[in-house]
Amino acid sequence: DGGITQSPKYLFRKEGQNVTLSCEQNLNHDAMYWYRQDPGQGLRLIYYSQIVNDFQKGDIAEGYSVSREKKESFPLTVTSAQKNPTAFYLCASSIGGRDREAFFGQGTRLTVV
Amino acid sequence: GQQVMQIPQYQHVQEGEDFTTYCNSSTTLSNIQWYKQRPGGHPVFLIQLVKSGEVKKQKRLTFQFGEAKKNSSLHITATQTTDVGTYFCARPSGSARQLTFGSGTQLTVLP
Numbered sequence: 684d685g686g687i688t689q690s691p692k693y694l695f696r697k698e699g700q701n702v703t704l705s706c707e708q709n710l711n712h713d714a715m716y717w718y719r720q721d722p723g724q725g726l727r728l729i730y731y732s733q734i735v736n737d738f739q740k741g742d743i744a745e746g747y748s749v750s751r752e753k754k755e756s757f758p759l760t761v762t763s764a765q766k767n768p769t770a771f772y773l774c775a776s777s778i779g780g781r782d783r784e785a786f787f788g789q790g791t792r793l794t795v796v
Numbered sequence: 797g798q799q800v801m802q803i804p805q806y807q808h809v810q811e812g813e814d815f816t817t818y819c820n821s822s823t824t825l826s827n828i829q830w831y832k833q834r835p836g837g838h839p840v841f842l843i844q845l846v847k848s849g850e851v852k853k854q855k856r857l858t859f860q861f862g863e864a865k866k867n868s869s870l871h872i873t874a875t876q877t878t879d880v881g882t883y884f885c886a887r888p889s890g891s892a893r894q895l896t897f898g899s900g901t902q903l904t905v906l907p
Contacts, residue, residue: 716894725802725884725899726839733892741894773838775895782827782888784841785895 686710689774689788696768696795704759704791706774712786714779715757719743720771720790729772732757733779761793768795800828800887802898810906815872817901819885826888828868829895830859834881842870875905 687708696702708715714733718726728741732751746765751757757776761768771792775785801820809815819828827846831839843852845861845868852859856879858871872879882900889896 714892714894718897723805723902726897728894728896731892731894739892775839777895779893782844782893784829784844785831785839785886787838787840790838 687774687776687786687788689772689791691791692789694791694793696793698795699763701760701762702768702793704761704772704774704793706757706759706788707755708757708776708786708788709755710776710786711754712776712778713754714777715751716775716777716785717741717747717749717757717759718773718775720773726773729759768793800885800896800898802885802901804901805899806902806904808904808906809875811877812874815875815879815903817870817883817885817903819868819870819898821866821887824865825861825868826865828861829886830868830870831884831886831897832881833884833900837881839884872903875903877905877907879903880905 690705716731717729727743729747730749732738735754738751748760773790774788777783777785829844830842833839843859848865849863850861856873860869882902884900885898886895
């Protein structure tokens, strides 16, 4: 089955620790995205990548980093510089470049204590 | 990114009542997409509207794109408990056409 996989579903970390969220897709999509969702709020774009080895900051990139070494993978690192990291993180992919729909992973709920 | 305003933020309806959510932009949209997110779930694509004045239907859901391509609406006729969730509109923006989402309308259907 084609799809986009995020792991883990729930993640707990201590304050001050970096944590990396995994996102893998086998849809052969060029574009991949990371969004953050807070309770009762919409999706805010953290980072996006249109092609391998290239990515751009979204609206709320501070305290986050990404890499895109493979077409299938777009991991997100939440660094200790992110002041309020507890949130629901959603990874998405799309064909890219043609305003096609985005396919989302199941999300990772990160709690920092 | 360029914002889309979505109203209302919350809506509670009795099962069987209709529901509408609206999405507004200050600039002309090339297209608009609609997504549904069930409680605890992830957004799932519903539809894309491209043409001025376009109306599309999916069973009890009716999607409209304004004549000026600055607003859009989603109307659900005779809501059911399965309609519960948050409905988002989204627009492409920026040089990479990345999606900017509205704040969503959270629909609660009371049995």
